[in-house]
Amino acid sequence: MSCQYELYEPSWCPGCGNYMIRTALKMALEELGIKPHEVVIVSGIGQAAKMPHYIKVNGFNGLHGRALPPAIGIKMANKNLHVIVESGDGDTYGEGGNHFIHAIRRNIDIAHFVHDNQIYGLTKGQASPTTAMGQVTTLQFDGVKVEPVKPLALALTMGAGFVARGFSGDIPHLVGLMKEAIKYRGYALVDILQPCVVWNKVNTFSWYKNRVYYLPESYDYTNKEEAMKKALEFDDRIPIGILYKVEKETYLDKFDFIKEGPALVDLELNPLDAEKLMDEFR
Amino acid sequence: MDLSLIIGGQAGQGMDTFASLFEKTMKRCGYNVYAYSDYMSRIRGGHNFFNIRISSESILAVKDDIDILFALDEETIKVHKHKVKDTGIIIADESIKGEADITHLKLSDTARKLKNPRVINTIGLGAILKYLGVPVHIASEVIREEFNEEIANANLKALEEGYRLMDAKYHLDIREDNNILINGNEAVALGAIAAGCKFYCGYPMTPSTGILNFMARHADEFNIAVDQVEDEVAALNMALGASYAGVRAMTGSSGGGFALMVEALSLAGIIEVPVVLINVQRPGPATGFPTRTEQADLRFMIHAGHGEFPRMVIALRDTEDAFYQTIRAFNIAEKYNIPVLLISDQHLADGVTTKKPFNFRDISIERNIQSSIEEEYKTYRLTESGISPRIIPGKIEGATVLVDSDEHDEYGHITESGEIRTKMVDKRLRKFELLKEEINEPWLIGDESPENLVVCWGSTYGAVKEAVENLKDEGISIGTLVFGDIWPFPTKKLLELNKKARKIIDVEQNATAQLDSLIREEALIKSDVKILKYDGRPFTADEVYRRIKEVL
Incomplete structure (x- = not known):
């Protein structure tokens, strides 16, 4: 069976950054030699969350904000699956904020690709958790009055072991980030800057293009303080690349029977095994 | 023989240990035990008590x-002094005063x-077991089993x-003792383990936490992934993920x-991923009475979730039922690819x-999972x-779910087609029609064709059964239907029975007679009398007896 991924016709707007992200994802999976049936893409709701419909893999397109919990359940049940979460900034940092924080704490082996266009697309142009303060939107017509979430800094403070930022306009670079994230043992966050051509007239393709720059060769991605500085750099210049990467024990490493044994899904079920528990009650 | 004991005091005074030693000792003497703990939502102080009943008969409720x-x-x-029979006894340390006939014992003096x-x-x-005429060696054995050597020795001296x-x-x-001593939470968890549940998650919440504790305690031994989630929103979503990936969750x-799982319950309905969940009810609304009992979530469980989708709701009647129904819940969930709610x-x-x-030999595990496919796989064929054939993602090369x-x-794949929508709704609801054919009718206790028909559901079973049997013994034509399978409603x-019954008496632990409303809706029958209780305390058999007798 080949590692070629079939694609379906998306309903995204022409020029949407999601196309490039999908292209990068397909390339990353194919280059890694992972077969489609070995991958699950889990998503919530939003334009980004339609990804499992547009590339042929196993897909769990769940509820808005709730992509991470089923992804965790899937990985715990079958450690042999490659679990990828694809969702937008609203889904991940707004509705799913609590799950985001606690997924990082678990450090379970999931690659999390957040399509961050700093606006709500599917609901037509309202502010997202990453929209800049003061930005005028279809709902915040006199400007956003609250601070934006700083996802990478938040991830670092929660102890994430892999924190990266990509740009949909730089596919080869993004493919590299995705491959690293998928290979990483543990929770890997890649916040992917992406223009919304219809609803975000501020953070346009050229707005991002003029700001993003590669982290230099000399950059030490194991230095958390440096990573924090880079995570907060989001104005005239925005660094892209792996900001932070260290090896950490994963969540499943802490369950001996999962680490050493077969995937839970492969266990034989035998009710008689439980009979010995009766002794506790005699 | 039918004896009741209450031990009462403040939270933190060690009543749990007394209760478990006493219960186990009496069980080992060959008696049936029923014990109910009445506790406050606090760790120290207040007033907590255990009501422990011992009988040569099978019992499932306490007495007045x-x-x-x-x-x-x-x-x-x-x-509690007003509850003590004329023939009864009040035992306390000599330091404890009260306006009652108290048998003071030198408890603290002896401890000193x-x-x-x-x-x-x-x-x-020790004093109470002596009073009951229980040989000391039975309790000694229990103490040796429950504690490590050092603590056991100290307690053995104290016992003597x-x-x-x-x-x-x-x-x-x-008498000969072949029984087990178990509570409802343990029975549910045991059922889940026997059924092959490999993923359990939850957020601690009284009174359901015992299930989470039991699963966690046996997780390593039975290869069960147990996760304490950030919130219950995550809980059901996570369980659905695990089930999608192929384990019983x-x-x-x-x-x-x-209430926080309701969104994901609706998700379970449309994605058709099997899952089992349990609501261990306590009185609401909102925080309500955290440590007390009620049956007010019946309608909520049946209707929770936006949109229309099939589910099964099973009310657990006693510990034995809890064990077997939990196992059955997994089989039904995986037969129909639906959520089953206990x-x-x-x-x-x-x-x-x-x-x-419990009988582990006759447990069957029916998963309805295909390990190969002959044509292109469609999740929602x-x-x-x-019912669409189910495969496990990652198990069949070339097939994706x-x-x-x-x-x-x-x-x-997402559709906007009205035609497909209608077909999918019909498909999901067809499963419910099929499910109706295999639901269990309620248990009938008492007369085969009673003039007075009592209806009840879930854990009121114990008190109602005892009351009805006592009334029947008095020559009254009475029987009760105890609903376990409650949605679809049998x-x-x-x-x-309605053909012959002159009077239908509904007994429930809620204020709005939810079973009665279901009966009206589903069977077009109205109860004549409603016996309701919603003070957070369980019905005693005596109370049900008295209140039924008043309306006969």
């Missing part, structure tokens, strides 16, 4: 009056002599000292936590009962039954 009151503080005497203030309750236990403090009033026959909470309550969850050991919370086509037996 008691034979022994063991008071660890003065408040206990105030609260033993240089161990922590064994005070064990001294009391206690035996010196009282004279025997009773001389219990010691379950989550549980009480009403407030279940309803328990604090009364059942914390109530300890003696039962025959339209079939006559409405797509589930979607949007309305979808057979492949699981009507056959009810309609049949």
Whole structure:
């Protein structure tokens, strides 16, 4: 069976950054030699969350904000699956904020690709958790009055072991980030800057293009303080690349029977095994 | 023989240990035990008590009056002295005063002599067991099993000292003991483990936490991934993920936590991923009475979730039923690819009962998972039954499984087609029609064709059964239907008995008679009398007896 991924016709707007992200994802999976049936893409709701419909893999397109919990359940049940979460900034940092924080704490082996266009697309142009303060939107017509979430800094403070930022306009670079994230043992966050051509007239393709720059060769991605500085750099210049990467024990490493044994899904079920528990009650 | 004991005091006074030692000792003497713990939502102070009933008959409820009151503080005497029978006894340390005829024992004095203030309750236990005529070796054996050597030795000395403090009033026959002693939460967790549940998650919430504890305690031994989630929103979503990936998965909470799962319950409905969840009810609304009991979430469980989708709701009646129904819930969930919801309550969850050991030999695990496919796989293949063949993602090369919370086509892809939408709704609801054919009719207890028909559900079973049997013994034509399977709602037996019944009496632990409303809706029958209780305390058999007798 080949590692070629079939694609379906998306309903995204022409020029949407999601196309490039999908292209990068397909390339990353194919280059890694992972077969489609070995991958699950889990998503919530939003334009980004339609990804499992547009590339042929196993897909769990769940509820808005709730992509991470089923992804965790899937990985715990079958450690042999490659679990990828694809969702937008609203889904991940707004509705799913609590799950985001606690997924990082678990450090379970999931690659999390957040399509961050700093606006709500599917609901037509309202502010997202990453929209800049003061930005005028279809709902915040006199400007956003609250601070934006700083996802990478938040991830670092929660102890994430892999924190990266990509740009949909730089596919080869993004493919590299995705491959690293998928290979990483543990929770890997890649916040992917992406223009919304219809609803975000501020953070346009050229707005991002003029700001993003590669982290230099000399950059030490194991230095958390440096990573924090880079995570907060989001104005005239925005660094892209792996900001932070260290090896950490994963969540499943802490369950001996999962680490050493077969995937839970492969266990034989035998009710008689439980009979010995009766002794506790005699 | 039918004896009741209450031990009462403040939270933190060690009543749990006394209760478990006493219950186990009485079980080992060959008696049936039913114990209910009444506790406050606090860690220290307040007033908590255990009501422990011992009988040669099978029992599932406590009585109004008691034979022994063991008071660890003065408040206990105030609260419970009116329950003590004329032939009964109030036992307390000599330091405890109260306006009652108290048998004062030198409990703290003896503990001081033993240089161990922590064994005070064990001294009391010894005194009470002596009073009942229980040979000391039975309790000694229980103590040796429950504690490590050092603590056991201290308690054994205390037990012996206690035996010196009282004279025997009773001389219990010691009978053969083949029973187990188990509470509702343990029975559910045990059922889940026996059924092959490999994923359980939850957020601690009284009175459901016991299930999470039990699963966690046995996780390593049975290869069960147990996760304490950030919230109940995550809980059901996570369980659905695990089930999608191919393991049997379950989550549980009480009403407030279940409220947070409602969104994902609707998800389970449309993605058709099997899952088992349990609501161990406590009185609401909102935080309500955190440590007490009620049956007010029945309608909520049946209707929770936006949109229309099939589910099964099973009310658990006692510990034995809880075990077998939990196993059955997994089989039904995986037969129809639906959520199966179990309803328990604090009364059942914390109530300890003696039962025959459960039968593990006859448990069958029916998963309905295909390991190969002959044609292109479609997650939501339209079939006559409405049930689409299920495969596990990652197990069949070339085949992928797509589930979607949007309305979808057979492949699981988003659709806007009205025609496909209608077909998918019909497909999902066809499963419900099929499910109706295999639901269990309610248990009938008492007369085969009674003039007075009592209806009840879930854990009120114990009190109602005892009351109805006593009334029947008095020559009254009475019987009760005890609903376990409650959604889809079984009507056959009810309609049949309604032909002869002159009076239908609905007994429930809620204020709005939710079972009665279901009966009206599903069977077009109205109860004549409603006996309702919603003070957070479980029905006693006496109370049900009295209140039924008033309306006959």
